[in-house]
């Protein structure tokens with residue numbers, strides 16, 4: 001018997017990007033364990049990924065290409081060879097290109113894997129060469145990314161371990177116990193050493209349960225809360241005018257805005273007591289180092305951009321940027337930007353085609369996008385019918401008889417159900433990739449541990465086949481994954497010292513490798529890579545910012561009307577978006593799809609714990625199990641994202657839905673941001 005151990009990387013959309021080691025016996029993966037040497041993973045994996053082999057060897061894995069027979073969504077399939085599948089796709093696309101042009105083809109991909117090859121390169125090169133519509137990738141954190149980059153110049157973030165220096169941590173609209181678990185040991189150690197932890201979240205999350213102080217504002221009002229804090233800090237002269245004069249621009253304009261945000265008004269907007277706003281402002285301004293830690297759930301609303309830009313101003317006000325244990329912790333993505341020319345080969349492609357915002361998929365398919373309208377959709381590494389907003393409209397779009405849909409997937413997901421052709425995808429154990437992280441600064445190579453199951457192929461292999469089928473012979477569409485990695489590493493090293501010396505050969509040798517980062521903690525040299533070299537508290541060209549008028553805070557979408565409730569749909573503890581949400585052991589732990597409701601809101605609707613309820617609004621309706629709990633503030637209901645409607649236990653009631661049948665597909669105030677959390681719903685007991 002031959003046994004070997006193979007280093008791999010968790011591909012999921014999670015800032016921790018853990019290292020794991022797979023034991024392979026006679027070609028079969030028999031054990032998957034955390035890499036005990038990985039500085040972030042530290043020998044343990046989260047509850048979601050511990051049973052990863054159940055995911056890899058799930059009996060429902062797709063193993064060969066298939067073609068729809070019968071009606072769309074009818075569940076009838078016929079097996080195809082890869083050659084037949086490619087032939088059919090190329091034939092359909094040639095026809096579409098001849099009549100409508102290549103921009104009638106829309107590739108839709110997102111976060112199934114975060115790898116350099118299987119995500120970034122597979123979603124750009126070929127599609128640019130084809131001239132397909134460009135997908136605006138704004139479903140997750142585009143407003144925060146834009147606001148942080150405009151204010152600070154780059155997404156740079158302290159190491160998890162730096163929290164050991166913090167005396168105060170404000171975890172703002174972020175739930176790291178579920179969504180960044182390897183931050184937690186550092187946080188609890190700091191807390192044991194006397195660091196105060198404040199969590200700001202409309203619900204008492206797993207993270208809030210461990211905090212010293214939990215503050216629960218109305219959703220979507222955090223920008224006003226930040227400006228209210230700033231108003232108190234300045235009124236009480238707790239700010240750092242010299243720091244601001246030296247290291248910030250836009251301070252006079254920012255200060256002028258604060259007159260609109262006295263605690264009395266902010267209390268009315270946020271639903272918090274005035275004293276809470278004043279106390280929080282004082283504690284923040286008088287404790288140092290003080291870290292504000294955010295992620296993306298906080299900004300998935302109509303004013304996400306304004307919110308994050310107001311929050312980014314606070315560490316400038318108090319001179320916290322550049323202090324170890326202070327400043328803003330958001331994302332480490334800015335330490336390593338891959339060389340764009342090597343990534344995309346854009347200069348060798350036709351001019352980029354028009355853009356389509358992924359949050360508007362349903363509307364796009366149903367007529368919002370014309371000249372040409374979308375005639376073919378190619379989905380990979382994404383499950384839009386389960387994970388994208390206003391899913392009912394997406395379902396309608398996917399049923400259009402004139403839409404040719406191809407889905408490259410590991411499973412027959414909600415989206416794959418409506419495909420014309422389904423292609424089987426490899427799991428992370430069956431493919432090669434390179435992973436940087438957005439929560440830390442280690443780079444790691446994912447070795448394939450086992451041969452592809454059945455006829456499964458990786459995203460990049462399929463791109464090569466599609467390129468051949470379409471007659472594209474550019475060598476950069478036909479490299480191996482290793483060749484892609486080597487090319488991009490070499491090109492990037494020329495202008496980014498972070499990867500200096502990190503060659504493919506070196507990366508292939510066991511585990512994670514640290515990037516060469518000289519400026520730590522971020523901004524310790526007070527250089528901010530903005531146009532001015534300073535923190536920019538400005539109105540960003542044509543976009544919302546902390547200097548915009550907060551007219552929208554005047555109680556529109558943020559606050560429920562008397563009968564409606566604001567719906568929050570953040571991360572489920574046991575899934576990553578809809579990935580893994582078909583795995584029996586994880587489904588058992590997460591339970592029947594549920595919605596949490598405050599006892600007062602439940603009582604006034606005659607809803608008892610465990611009742612089946614109908615949640616509805618103008619976009620759609622969905623059946624869920626009610627969980628009556630005081631862990632959320634009145635006026636707000638919570639139902640975690642990720643459920644597959646094709647596994648809906650209420651399906652026999654004609655449901656076959658998930659919560660995204662109700663969520664908003666409006667765009668936010670910055671960077672085309674999704675607005676899942678700007679959703680109002682009504683709830684009644686199902687009879």
Ligand SMILES: Nc1nc2c(c(=O)[nH]1)N[C@H]1C(S)=C(S)[C@@H](COP(=O)(O)OP(=O)(O)OC[C@H]3O[C@@H](n4cnc5c(=O)[nH]c(N)nc54)[C@H](O)[C@@H]3O)O[C@H]1N2
Nearest residue numbers: 173174175179200219220295296297570571573575576577
């Ligand atoms: N277990 C698990 N981990 C995940 C994921 C998952 O699905 N499951 N998803 C991954 C992905 S794709 C991402 S982007 C990250 C997201 O990571 P997080 O941002 O930490 O996760 P979310 O649950 O989306 O949002 C965090 C919190 O924001 C709160 N919130 C929502 N609106 C508001 C608001 O207006 N104000 C305030 N103060 N709080 C608000 C929600 O109640 C929620 O508890 O997590 C990643 N990790």
Ligand SMILES: Nc1nc2c(c(=O)[nH]1)N[C@H]1C(S)=C(S)[C@@H](COP(=O)(O)OP(=O)(O)OC[C@H]3O[C@@H](n4cnc5c(=O)[nH]c(N)nc54)[C@H](O)[C@@H]3O)O[C@H]1N2
Nearest residue numbers: 110111112140380381382383387408425569577578579641
């Ligand atoms: N209601 C609500 N919905 C949300 C959110 C919310 O807060 N509320 N959050 C949003 C956020 S933050 C995000 S990031 C999105 C995520 O949305 P998506 O990016 O659509 O992520 P998933 O739903 O996990 O679907 C990923 C799919 O990729 C497949 N996959 C995995 N690896 C591979 C691979 O190597 N190749 C191929 N071809 N397929 C692969 C998986 O099987 C899975 O079906 O969801 C969003 N949805």
Ligand code: SF4
Nearest residue numbers: 010014017018046049
């Ligand atoms: S989901 Fe996150 S915490 Fe879990 S194994 Fe993957 S990277 Fe680590």
Ligand SMILES: [Mo]
Nearest residue numbers: 013140141296
């Ligand atoms: Mo996300």
